[in-house]
Amino acid sequence: MRAARYHGPGDIRIESVDEPTLDSPKGAIIRVTHTAVCGSDLWFYRGENDRDVPSRVGHEPMGIVEEVGEDVVSVEPGDRVFAPFLISCGRCEFCRKGLHTSCVNSDSWSGANGGAQGEYVRCPEADGTLIRVPDRHADDEDTLRSILPLTDVMATGHHAAVGAGVEAGSTCAVVGDGAVGLCGVLAARRLGAERIIAIGHHEDRLDIAAEFGATHLVSERGEAAIKTVQELTNGGVNHVLECVGATSSMETAHGVARPGGTVGYVGVPHGMGEGLDLEPFFRGNITLNGGVAPVRAYAEELLADVLQGTLDPSPIFTKTVDLDGVPEGYAAMDNREAIKVLVKP
The missing domain is CATH 3.90.180.10 (Medium-chain alcohol dehydrogenases, catalytic domain)
Incomplete structure (x- = not known):
């Protein structure tokens, strides 16, 4: 063959x-x-x-x-x-x-x-x-x-939404505009999220996120993206879907999470050799919940x-x-x- x-x-x-x-x-x-x-x-x-x-x-x-x-x-x-x-x-x-x-x-x-x-x-x-x-x-x-x-990818996006605790009426953020992140938007909508903030860097992909149910699109990077989400939500969201797996995306996930919130992480880890500081998660009582779908x-x-x-x-x-x-x-x-x-x- x-x-x-x-x-x-x-x-x-x-x-x-x-x-x-x-x-x-x-x-x-x-x-x-x-x-x-x-x-x-x-x-x-x-x-x-x-x-x-x-x-x-x-x-x-x-x-x-x-x-x-x-x-x-x-x-x-x-x-x-x-x-x-x-x-x-x-x-x-x-x-x-x-x-x-x-x-x-x-x-x-x-x-x-x-x-x-x-x-x-x-x-x-x-x-x-x-x-x-x-x-x-x-x-x-x-x-x-x-x-x-x-x-x-659809099941992986769903795993992120489940891990983040998304339910009817939730406000959530999805970090990443690849196939998994876009499917995370679909999954959050399927579970009844009321507000879905899609964070990515590519306009064509964010257009699909909007088609899939994202109510807000954030194209900034790093601290600028975090600031925008904080302003949109008056302090962050309780449910974050991390769909990239890089140190930077995990830092963004923490930055947009409200204290006591949950990050559902499904991005295959890469580039973590630079080190992810867990202290902000610890101090914010932010739960990490996820893994291989x-x-x-x-x-x-x-x-x-x-x-x-x-x-x-x-x-x-x-x-x-x-x-x-x-x-x-x-x-x-x-x-x-x-x-x-x-x-x-």
């Missing part, structure tokens, strides 16, 4: 690789029909995270089940499915408490499992990982584009809203490529020419 492989900073190639094969009675083989390039992929692409060379890439699969093991009960060949960015068993202590990202049988989509930016993937734990799309929606392209962000725990409720037409994160896809176009997709996101790239192998 053909799949994208990382060969070093800025070097993604489409190559012939071994097709994954079923090796477990609990597993399944999926033919990938839709996937995406993630903002977190850019850290290894830019050489800021270590990664084996060469290695298969991609972690947001959607496709058609081709084969299942004899113990699989939730899906069968021909089903349309999507899957979280991490594989989980659904049986262990952590899966049962909704913390699927800490599954004791966790696995990634890379390596021998195929890499989701390719033609096929293997899921070693089909029942604990895969989510079936109802047949009546399985071939509706518009619906599938809306479902695909549930593999990662347990996508599988949120999948069914978010899917239900997509299928009934009340949730549509698809506008985050501002570029679509085929498998050969994956290297171009990485470059477009790296150059801020696309928010998120949809891939149709």
